Each structure stands twice: as structure tokens, then as C-alpha cells.
Amino acid sequence: MRLNVTVNGESKQADDVWAGESLLYVLRERLGLPGSKNACEQGECGSCTVYLDDVPVCSCLVAAGQTEGRRVRTVEGLADGDRLDPVQQSFVDNGAVQCGFCTPGLVVAAHDLLGRVPDPSDEEIREALAGNLCRCTGYEKILDAVRSAALATEGS
């Protein structure tokens, strides 16, 4: 089938999409956007998190066909040109990135949280990120990154 979907503000087309392909597969393998990651493809790790019409979803669980005519925003669509989004900048500054495989999903999840709750408590941050696994950091610096991104966003 042919798929029409708006990704990061651009309308995109993918041809010969199989019925069983996920949004994650189409992004990574057909649209040249491998930023969203494939750590489990079972909805358990959050590394594939993207916005679908402004709501964060695990793109590995979304059938590509369901996104026909809809809007997707991936980690590649967060920065403003050369300027990183404050959440991205904060992850880099706070040492929240080691191997970085969890990072795209966590950055999108944290971006969504701060969009809804500009000044989250630690409990709110933990709850919002509970679906995103990270094996490298032990999460401490990810929490630091989200806290300081909240401050940065507030200040701007």
C-alpha cells in the first residue's frame, strides 16, 4: 500500500508498505528517519517514542496504516535547526546520555511532560518516564536533565 503521513512538518509518502509494518519500521527503513530506536518492538522500552498527533506513542506498536493522513513528530523534529531543544541540551549538559540508545525516546517523553507540566515534581517526572528503560545511567542524570530543562524552559 501507499502511505501518506506528515512527519516533522513535511508530507511524506512511502510505497509498497506491507500490512504488518509498524510506524517505527516505516520511519526507520522507508523514510530515512532512524532516530527512533528499536530496543524491544513490544511496547516495553519506550525507545521508539514519537508524537502521533501531539500524543506520545510507542511507534513500534502503531501499525503504519493507522497513521494515514496523520501527523508524526520524531526526535529528529525537536531541534530548531542548529539550536537544540532545551530538553535535548539539558540531556547533553547533565550527562544523561551514555550509549544514547534510550535517549530519543526519553527526550520525546520528557518534552511531552514539560509541555503539559512545566514544573513537575520528582514523583511526576518518575511517573512520566516509567515506560522508558535505560540500561546505562541508573536514571539519576536523566532526572537531573529533566529538572534543569524545566528550569530552563521556565526562564525562557
Place this chain on the structure above:
Amino acid sequence: MSTSTENRVSQAGVGTSPQRPDGSMKVRGEFAYSSDLWHEDMLWGATLRSPHPYARITGIDIGAALALPGVYAVLTHADVPGVNRYGLEHADQPVLAEDVVRYQGEPVAVVAADHPETARRALERITVGYTVLEPVTDSEAAVAGEGAQLHPGGNVVRHVPIRKGDPAAAAEGAEVVVTGTYEVGMQDQAFLGPESGLAVPAEDGGVDLYVATQWLHVDQRQIVAALGLPEDKVRLTLGGVGGAFGGREDLSIQVHACLLALHTGKPVKMVYNREESFYGHVHRHPAVLHYEHGADRDGRLRYVRARIFLDGGAYASSTGAVVANAATLGVGPYDVPHAAVDCWGVYTNNPPCGAMRGFGAVQAAFAYESQMDKLADACGLDPVEVRTRNAMAEGTSMPTGQVVDSPAPVAELLRRLRAMPLPTEPGGELDLRRLPGGVSNTTHGEGVVRGVGYAVGIKNICFSEAFDDYSTARVRLQVVGGEPAATVHTAACEVGQGLVTVLQQIVRTELGVERVTIEPTDTTIGNAGSTSASRQTYVTGGAVRAACLKVRDALGALSPSDLGDKVLDETVEWRHRPTEELDPVTGQGNAHVQYGFAAHRAVVDVDTELGLVKVVALDCAQDVGKAMNPQAVLGQIQGGSAQGLGLAVMEEIQIAGGVIRNPSFTDYLIPTVLDMPPMNIDVLELADPHAPYGLRGVGEPPTISSTPAVVAAIRAATGRALDRVPVRPEHITGT
């Protein structure tokens, strides 16, 4: 020696925490992991694996698979042109199974097709005939020679005995004796980036492989043997690595992808999914450990006797070295006058086990630290006091006879931990999210008890036992665009830990140049050794530093900005001081280069009715010699502690009759952000005079003491014996 560079102090040199060079790409989603690689015209590879832990293959029919449109190749062992065996220490593992499969998940055939789904369907059309055999699944029985012999030399991969003093005589006079048998379940590295890579056939008949690994040159050695090609025909480049923790030391897709690429003449990409990843790499050895500690009434240790059984699974992998670690570090960071330790690593039909962060030291630590708590109890002593009384120090003689010749601040680490503030007891307005069971709303505080536990651990840093452990580094200095700039080339694998940042820092410090570029990691330069044993900052860092010193010599009195058109270009091989083999009978010898130490204090709340545990605090003190990059040091301690917490309360690959029952992130649980408590961390910097900058490997020690500290805290809360990890709810409730 130049004078001009010495007074230039870099703002981003050794001891600072500059931004990672790959950080910005990683947060943008632009960093190319090995699973992100793409090539015009590429095919997808897939692997057919044995469903049986032990079976004879009676026939393989690939006809129907080959007939499927879109399938380009279906290969079996008959298509392996070189030696159909590989392995890190012993080449005992077939690239593709011949007449026998020895574990569930063993590769039998590989397929290349134009779509991953086509490849998967082709696998379903391969028919393999099996005669199922009775698997060997018990490691103690394997040592006793029971069951089938799985490999020509028998089922013992290695036995290491350590003998110091006269434990039998010491036992006669011991006033207090404590014994115990402990078990450690099989832990998975669970790195997030799946095994993956891209093999591209080259015009010269060779192949270029882009892959996530921990050691390019040892992969290359094994690949060329299997392909029957000379070394210069197989070139490796590191693809972006999504974590490793030991699980990428052994080959996964490497030979398979190259075989398919050479066979089809097309680029072939292979990516495991999560389930396949559980079958596609080695795990941490499960262990059974029998211990006996004898002491004076005041808690001073007189002797330790231990027998340790490590289940290596179907193939040797690095079992031999893991056995040596568990044996030589088997009494822990204590001064023990008399010791007899025996450790066996065996072949069974369980999943192959090999390297995982902590490498043999993790299993031993759970047992010896549990014993130290028992000893404290038996002597009526506080657990910190009994450890401090027996703490080793610089100058202590290890059970191997090796005299420790650099700081070993075991007592100091414990003192510092104890001085840290304890979290406040739950009280006032209760937030469910802070209680065991969390938002599942299983308790409002009733039935919840708190416990505190301590543990300390020891790890050898770098490769041991006379291994020629070195790294190669090339450093170039020139003026680019009017500014001095340096480039660094090594084959050392960045797996997430931040080696690339540290190498830049070293060059900035040594050459006084701010602009430092790290070149792609590949096999066009000499061996760097493995990214394991907490060794890369030490060894490749040492090599980069040595190359910088040569550049500085060549620079003479010049300042880097005065180089003009000159390019200074130095390559060095650098090795740490040599180590010795262990005597095969007594286990005596200076086998290790350096020892690392960390200690943890855990505070837990336990819901005793449901057996649920919430780790409320996990504090750590560790000596790192020199904090080369303080932010990265903390990251290693936090991440390593989390993996230790995981082993304590949730992480286990469950095996029944050789079959994995939970190969998914639904059923194999790793800590989430809700499971990890805040950590107080105290980093000591007591320089090791033998190491570059005085540094001590950082990555592994925090994984070792975290597990026993959490379990000690649960014991303190519940009074249960808890002799097995991970601790399950039923161990706590006793149901």
C-alpha cells in the same frame, strides 16, 4: 620535553567534565547505531535457531526456503568456507551447527532476503530433523561427571584452586564458624541496542563489516578463520554501540552477515529483535557457592573455605577467565590468613555464559558478603565493624600471595558510607509512589518494615594471568585553519561509557590543544584490546597519553601553533606492567594488575505481606584513583549500581530443562526510573602510582557491592535468610 605547552592549562582536560563529542548527535537522533545502517540494494539476514537445548541433527532441507521469491541465499554449516569453529578462549563453537546442537537458540542456518519479513518466512520453510537428547543442566553434576559429555575434553572448562596457609589447622582453633550455600541466577546484560551490523562485499573479494562490538581485532581474528580469508580481506569499523556490559565480547551476527554478503555479492544487514537477543549473546554465569568462614570471637577471620560452581552453558566463551576471577577474588576485600578456594566452570546445555560487568566477582561477592553478615551476627558485631576489622589494605597479601601495592581503602570506604545521612523514615503525608508496590496501591504503609544493609566488593582491573594486554594509539598534531588541532585514532570501542570524551581530555591536557578529533574506530590501526575489565581508560588512555608524549618530544621547544605545514604523527603500542599465570596447583601468582573497590549502603522498605521491596536509598563510596571525568565517573557508579540492584530483586533469565522461559522485556525485568532510588556518592581519589594519572578502572566495582547490600537490607528488614538472588516475593513471605 616542551616548556611551551606545560603552562597551558586546558579548560576541558583531565579532571573536568566536558560535553561528549557524540552527545549532540545522540540527542538529535542522528547518531548512527549499527542497527541504523543502510546501503543501496541491501538484503536482510536472519538466523534459524535450534528449539532444543540438546539434540542430534538428522537432516536439514532448505529447498522450500530457497524457492520463496525474494530469498537470495540459505546457508548451513556446509557453506562455511573456513574453520566452522570460533570462541574467545577456545574455538569450540560452530558458526552454524553441524550434527549436534548444544543449546536452545544455537544457530543452524542463515538466510538473506529482500525484506526482513521475507527472511523470517524463509526461516519457517527450512526443515530440520532433530533427535532430542537428554540435556545436562546441573553444574555440580557436570563436575561430578554425570550426564552426557558435551565436548571432547569433558564437561569441566576450568578448575582453579587457590591455597594459602593451612585452613585445616586454622579451622581447629576457630571460635566461630559460619557456613552457607548461596545461589546466583542468570543475569542478562540487557543492553538496549540490539545485536546488529552491515556487511558489504568488496571488489577485492573481501568484506567490510560495520558492527557493534567490544573488541574489533578479536572479532576480526575469529571472522577470518571462519571465512578462510587473510586478515586484510576482512575490515571492521565500529558501528554505533547501544550499550555492551560484556554481552558483545562474543560474536553474534559477525560471521553470519559476512558469509551472506560474500555469498550473495550484496550488502547484508542483520538486526536481532529482543527475543533473539536473549539467545544471541552470552549471559552472566549462574552460580552455586558453598562457603565456610572461621573466626575468633572478636570477628577476626582465621580462614575461608569455598567451593564455587559456575554454569558456563554450552560453549566456553570466557568461562576460563571468569573462573579465575571468582577464585582469586573469592574471599573478598579482606585480609584472610588461610584460604582454600576451588572454582569450577562447566559445560552444560544451558545458554552459554561469559562476560558481564563484574565478571565472576559479582557471584563471589554475594556469597562472601552474606557470610560476613552471618559472621557479624554470630559474633554479636555490627556488620560494618566486622568488615572494618578484616578489611584489606595496601600491603595485604591476597589468597594468591599477591601483595597489594597501591591504595586499598576498604575500611575508609565503609567509614564514609556510614557517615552519610540516612533517608528519613516514611511519615507525614504518604506518597504511594514512595512505597513498595508503588502506584499499584498495594499498601498504605501497613506491614512495611525498613532495613539497612552494607556491602563492599573487589574487582581486578585490566586483563590478568600473563595476558599481553596492550593498546595502540596514533596521535597527529597540525595547524588547521590557523589553529592547532589534534586527531586521535584507536581501535578502542566506545560503547556508551564515554571513552571518546576521556581520550579528548587526555590530548588536551598533554598537548595543550583544545581542538581534538576522534577518528572512526576501525581495524586499519593496531589492536586496542577489549572494552571490558574496566580497562580502556587505563590502557587506551595510557596509549594515547604515551603517543602525546612522543608528539611533545617531537615538538621540542615549539608551540603547537607554530608548526606551520609540519604534521607531527606518532603511533605507539602501550602495555601495563606484566602479570603472572596462576600456579595450577596452588593458585599462587601475581595474576592481577590493579584492584578496584566500591562499597554500598542500601536502605529498603519491605511489604512483608506481599514480599514487595522498595529500595529507598542506595549510597556508594568508591575509590577511582583519579576522576578523569567526574560526571562520567558518577554515571558509571549510578548505572553499575542499578544493574546490581536489578540482580538483587528482579533480574533473572529463568531456565527450565535448558529452555529460556522469559526472553522478552515483558518477562525479564530491568530497573525502571521508579525502581532506582536517589544515590549519595562519595568518590575517593587515591592515586595508584602504577597507573596513568593514578587512575583506577571505574565501571565494574559499583555493580559488585550493590547486590549484596540490597539483600543485606532486606534481611535486616525481614529476618529472612535469603541465600539466593534475585530475591523473589515468595522468599520474603515464606509462601
